[in-house]
Amino acid sequence: xxxxxxxxxxxxxxxxxxxxxxxxxxxxxxxxxxxxxxxxxxxxxxxxxxxxxxxxxxxxxxxxxxxxxxxxxxxxxxxxxxxxxxxxxxxxxxxxxxxxxxxxxxxxxxxxxxxxxxxxxxxxxxxxxxxxxxxxxxxxxxxxxxxxxxxxxxxxxxxxxxxxxxxxxxxxxxxxxxxxxxxxxxxxxxxxxxxxxxxxxxxxxxxxxxxxxxxxxxxxxxxxxxxxxxxxxxxxxxxxxxxxxxxxxxxxxxxxxxxxxxxxxxxxxxxxxxxxxxxxxxxxxxxxxxxxxxxxxxxxxxxxxxxxxxxxx
Amino acid sequence: xxxxxxxxxxxxxxxxxxxxxxxxxxxxxxxxxxxxxxxxxxxxxxxxxxxxxxxxxxxxxxxxxxxxxxxxxxxxxxxxxxxxxxxxxxxxxxxxxxxxxxxxxxxxxxxxxxxxxxxxxxxxxxxxxxxxxxxxxxxxxxxxxxxxxxxxxxxxxxxxxxxxxxxxxxxxxxxxxxxxxxxxxxxxxxxxxxxxxxxxxxxxxxxxxxxxxxxxxxxxxxxxxxxxxxxxxxxxxxxxxxxxxxxxxxxxxxxxxxxxxxxxxxxxxxxxxxxxxxxxxxxxxxxxxxxxxxxxxxxxx
Numbered sequence: 001x002x003x004x005x006x007x008x009x010x011x012x013x014x015x016x017x018x019x020x021x022x023x024x025x026x027x028x029x030x031x032x033x034x035x036x037x038x039x040x041x042x043x044x045x046x047x048x049x050x051x052x053x054x055x056x057x058x059x060x061x062x063x064x065x066x067x068x069x070x071x072x073x074x075x076x077x078x079x080x081x082x083x084x085x086x087x088x089x090x091x092x093x094x095x096x097x098x099x100x101x102x103x104x105x106x107x108x109x110x111x112x113x114x115x116x117x118x119x120x121x122x123x124x125x126x127x128x129x130x131x132x133x134x135x136x137x138x139x140x141x142x143x144x145x146x147x148x149x150x151x152x153x154x155x156x157x158x159x160x161x162x163x164x165x166x167x168x169x170x171x172x173x174x175x176x177x178x179x180x181x182x183x184x185x186x187x188x189x190x191x192x193x194x195x196x197x198x199x200x201x202x203x204x205x206x207x208x209x210x211x212x213x214x215x216x217x218x219x220x221x222x223x224x225x226x227x228x229x230x231x232x233x234x235x236x237x238x239x240x241x242x243x244x245x246x247x248x249x250x251x252x253x254x255x256x257x258x259x260x261x262x263x264x265x266x267x268x269x270x271x272x273x274x275x276x277x278x279x280x281x282x283x284x285x286x287x288x289x290x291x292x293x294x295x296x297x298x299x300x301x302x303x304x305x306x307x308x309x310x311x312x313x
Numbered sequence: 314x315x316x317x318x319x320x321x322x323x324x325x326x327x328x329x330x331x332x333x334x335x336x337x338x339x340x341x342x343x344x345x346x347x348x349x350x351x352x353x354x355x356x357x358x359x360x361x362x363x364x365x366x367x368x369x370x371x372x373x374x375x376x377x378x379x380x381x382x383x384x385x386x387x388x389x390x391x392x393x394x395x396x397x398x399x400x401x402x403x404x405x406x407x408x409x410x411x412x413x414x415x416x417x418x419x420x421x422x423x424x425x426x427x428x429x430x431x432x433x434x435x436x437x438x439x440x441x442x443x444x445x446x447x448x449x450x451x452x453x454x455x456x457x458x459x460x461x462x463x464x465x466x467x468x469x470x471x472x473x474x475x476x477x478x479x480x481x482x483x484x485x486x487x488x489x490x491x492x493x494x495x496x497x498x499x500x501x502x503x504x505x506x507x508x509x510x511x512x513x514x515x516x517x518x519x520x521x522x523x524x525x526x527x528x529x530x531x532x533x534x535x536x537x538x539x540x541x542x543x544x545x546x547x548x549x550x551x552x553x554x555x556x557x558x559x560x561x562x563x564x565x566x567x568x569x570x571x572x573x574x575x576x577x578x579x580x581x582x583x584x585x586x587x588x589x590x591x592x593x594x595x596x597x598x599x600x601x602x603x604x605x606x607x608x609x610x611x612x613x614x
Binding site for chain 2: 031032033034035037038040041042044045048049050051052053055056059064066115116118119120121122124126127128129130131132133135136137138139140141143144145146147148150152153154186191194195197198199201239240243246247249250253254268271272275276281284285288291292295299
């Protein structure tokens, strides 16, 4: 322990180590050791996440079926895709879902996160209630809503009590879309509420107190202080909510099967049917590739747009 | 859980309250307003919980009263036997055993892989570490469900479709766990590790005896997420498993729900049996879950 390093930058324990070690912030780390430690995670990531995703892009250029194998068909799948009315419909349906569901989800979770900042008895228990659907199987949530939304189900019965005639939730195209959006909101807004709540908690009370002293009212405070400070969390939840929304599948599969007609057939529903019901795996991969590109473009637009409204400290 | 920063800010607020007595009084809601606020919030909570409440009461109704003439929670009799009937009709015992085994294996393997990776990223310096970390970071935003077809073809090529191996493997490598654990590991002072090293401990020994015990809270939260991820999974099991005896609970419920002449009361009993463990876990670990979702947010799902 006697040797004192001339630079003086690495005091205490490193004194006992050979001179070469003091350049490492964490002593003893050999390069191969790090690679061995990350190897399982890295191999898994490449094999089961990255490679399949790239594979999706490549397979789109083949005319692939499970038994028949594949032949390279170039852009044929893609040119066919852009003239396929069922695919174009699924893009429209999914885009409508994303456009309605995302703002509603964020508005609801933000409102609830703000509300739970006020004085509410039994706040923890309320949070549990809001979080349960987010952590339950989507299949269960969708099955429950299918019961509630039957023609003579509990929701129509309740509406009848206030004089509203029965709504054809699952047998009318537009109402079926409303039903899918409802169950999706119920399912997932609790998760975003917690993230935004954590964002609100991280805002320094001093800033709020200062604005109060300066005479800012509640609305002014929300607009000029809280929302700008919360914008990184809002941005993060928006991006992830949009990515998830483009892939909506289970609710539709359980509640409507894409119907009535094709009014709720989302891109993932069409992909699933094409690939696994009709065994056109190459064509389904082309759908996957287009969906991937759509999500990438939407995400990039948001990344670019964040400069306009997201404030980092 | 006393946070020194919170203490300080509390003191600042008290100081502010002393200098600004009038405004501070305005800020605190009056008792009746508090009661009103709580009541309204709980009304919203109850409306939100209504689907689950209704599910529970439907599970206790006779089959021909699920859609009653009148809106009523309770039927002509309360049939606890529906739960036993559902257990048999959906083959719930088998599904439960399958789901439990699969979720436990998935959880253990996820913890193992994430711990090793997070340890390398937080405590071991090696060439290429930063680039690799960015790669992990990027995969968090990848829409993974899109990749199911090549994934299916890959397992088909090695003759592993309709096996639990193929069901479990792809779910183990999400980068969420790595990020969560890395965040916690970075907070452990280097001195702990240096002291152990001077005592002659190897790197693996340090990981097992020092790091892992210190990040145990994060590990238990990650375990909950990994378990629920496996417990709730649907699309991949739907594609990869054919044989009904290998199915998990969501597959069994979905299969039962699409059978003609759905027996809603049994289906709802099955739903309650599935959600009950989730409710218990969430209720018990509410605080840790909320903290982890908040903390993991910027590297999370």
